[in-house]
Amino acid sequence: MSDTPARPRPLSPHLTIYRLTWTMAMSIVHRITGSALYFGTLLLAWWLVAAATGAKYFDTANAFFGSWIGQLILLGYTWALVHHMLGGIRHFIWDTGRGFGPERQGLARMTLIGSVSISILLWVLALVLRS
Amino acid sequence: MRTPLSRIRGLGAAHHGTEHFWLQRLTAAANVLLLVVLLGIVVTLVGRSHATVIATLSRPLIAVLLVAAVISVAIHMRLGMQIIIEDYVHSEFRKVVLLMLNTFFCWGVGLSCIYAVLKISFGP
Numbered sequence: 108m109s110d111t112p113a114r115p116r117p118l119s120p121h122l123t124i125y126r127l128t129w130t131m132a133m134s135i136v137h138r139i140t141g142s143a144l145y146f147g148t149l150l151l152a153w154w155l156v157a158a159a160t161g162a163k164y165f166d167t168a169n170a171f172f173g174s175w176i177g178q179l180i181l182l183g184y185t186w187a188l189v190h191h192m193l194g195g196i197r198h199f200i201w202d203t204g205r206g207f208g209p210e211r212q213g214l215a216r217m218t219l220i221g222s223v224s225i226s227i228l229l230w231v232l233a234l235v236l237r238s
Numbered sequence: 239m240r241t242p243l244s245r246i247r248g249l250g251a252a253h254h255g256t257e258h259f260w261l262q263r264l265t266a267a268a269n270v271l272l273l274v275v276l277l278g279i280v281v282t283l284v285g286r287s288h289a290t291v292i293a294t295l296s297r298p299l300i301a302v303l304l305v306a307a308v309i310s311v312a313i314h315m316r317l318g319m320q321i322i323i324e325d326y327v328h329s330e331f332r333k334v335v336l337l338m339l340n341t342f343f344c345w346g347v348g349l350s351c352i353y354a355v356l357k358i359s360f361g362p
Contacts, residue, residue, distance in 0.1 A: 138322060145315045148347045155354035158295065162288035173285065192273065195266045202263065233281045 190222035265314035272307035312348030
């Protein structure tokens, strides 16, 4: 009994053995965008607190958001927000018991296509309004 | 015999029943509506002066919608991050600590945003 070799317990198959599908990718991206949005709320808090503090401090925050790195972060944040929102709407469709058939691939694809197009639309709108 | 009553008694393994699931969906629905409004506000305020931003954010309807959005988002993100922590952190001690930090973070961000909006609304 005592010389039974200690073998590691079998593990259930994980990510690496499955072929990547659209639904799987979108599920992972839903989590990643959710986490990004989670920490990104610090930016909203900073912007609001800066506005509440005064014009000088607000200009500092605005200068950061206006810089190329700030704009890049905001562009990513816009996309993450829209993508997570569309992913959430997909979850609502699933909650009604629909969308589990072959159409789920199309739904997953639409989430990505929709999030990219809506993000671009929002930025074009912001740029048009600013000028 | 397994009766419907005995099944819901104790409300499952976490003893919270469907509360987590329901609150996640409830805040998700609220977020869709409120964040569309918030996105609209942000899009019109990009690059504007401090005075314009203050004037817009201190309008009652916008301030109330903003505070509602912050509350809904804070609850939603606490629930979402809780799931991620419970999925990936298996050490009981680290899990409990991270769950606490998660709650602190969401309350911290939420309260900061609400304080800022109220301060802007009520003036200096």
